Amino acid sequence: MKTRNVLVGIGLLSVGVWLINLWLYPYGQMNVWNMRNELVFLTGILAYSMMGLIMVLALRPKILEPMFDGLDKMYHLHKWAGIWAIIFAIAHYLIRESKGILLLFFEKGGKKGAGGNIDLPWFFEWLRSFKGDAKDIGEIMVWVLAAVLVITLCRKIPYHIWRYTHKLMGIIFIAIAFHTIVLSPPTFWTQPVGWLFAVITVVGVVASVISLFGWIGKKHQHSGKILNITRHENDLIEIDCELKGEWHHKAGQYAFLNHRYFSGAHPFTISSADCGNDCVRFSIKDLGDGTHRLFTHAKVGDPIRVEGPYGEFIL
Structure with missing residues (x-):
């Protein structure tokens, strides 16, 4: 529509x-x-x-x-x-x-x-x-x-x-x-x-x-932690997250990632396949204040919250 x-x-x-x-x-x-x-x-x-x-x-x-x-x-x-x-x-x-x-x-x-x-x-x-x-x-x-x-x-x-x-x-x-x-x-x-x-x-x-009251998307939210971080030379960071609860997504979907360095949740495309292990990867470009702080300060073990998945552009 x-x-x-x-x-x-x-x-x-x-x-x-x-x-x-x-x-x-x-x-x-x-x-x-x-x-x-x-x-x-x-x-x-x-x-x-x-x-x-x-x-x-x-x-x-x-x-x-x-x-x-x-x-x-x-x-x-x-x-x-x-x-x-x-x-x-x-x-x-x-x-x-x-x-x-x-x-x-x-x-x-x-x-x-x-x-x-x-x-x-x-x-x-x-x-x-x-x-x-x-x-x-x-x-x-x-x-x-x-x-x-x-x-x-x-x-x-x-x-x-x-x-x-x-x-x-x-x-x-x-x-x-x-x-x-x-x-x-x-x-x-x-x-x-x-x-x-x-x-x-x-x-x-x-x-x-x-x-x-901050209840938007509440039932689609999953708490978790950063499992692995890979920083690339082209200002790209890959973050692997381990989530609590059952998580499933399809290729082409995205989710909202909330980290303490963000002023609220930000949407990012999911860059990993759904392996059934309740893990998800985000590939994030250093383009703004929040993503820059994430790129420079994020570390393994940091608590995160993921809301989703969203998107109808299924690959």
Whole structure:
């Protein structure tokens, strides 16, 4: 499944539920204020849908690997879904803040028709008492997301800084979920757009909790130690690892290696055959801060943790 197809599909789903809302609760007369209002809704739906997608992909679910031809393709989708989520979030904020400029040229007016309000259970009414807080949180999160986008796209920013910003994505999503639930129009919750929001919120919050507690890939992790190290002249190091528990892999797959010299787990291609002895070899090039520290300081007996195997490119 191609990244573009998934992103287009999410976009069409978002536009579809937005159009259903517009059809169910039409305006008596369309004007610039109503158009602004609907663009705020549309960009918000698009941003939240993309956010839900990136939270699911962040869990590295193995069940989705065959569908996307491997975790590397899922990461590519994760990256672009994140970029588009931030773009839509910024657009959502800018359109929302355009009121002052529009007032210079247009008179205020054009409220939703009579069908635009419904009675909601007490829980939703109680949530709406936090409208001011939700607006403030939403504005803060836009600036945070903009900073995350800059850090992601700027190659000069060190990996460990990028990693820490992404560790915060769980908190960011929960904050955005609060903003979305509190500020969504009451009519949303009786139709597909509200149902979509409910699914995204539940799945996204669960994914956020898993991420914040460091449980991603937990059941696929194996602790172990370095059994042998071979350093080559071309800045290449081969590390043989002995793992606890049953380990099996296929040629062409890769795994995440975590060593104390790394700021988090790094993916490396497995360069050994599966001999059924719960051992795995990684051939690692000295290319960055973490791999350089590994190349110069790693020694036999060092504890390591391996997560995987991943990959659908089977040789």
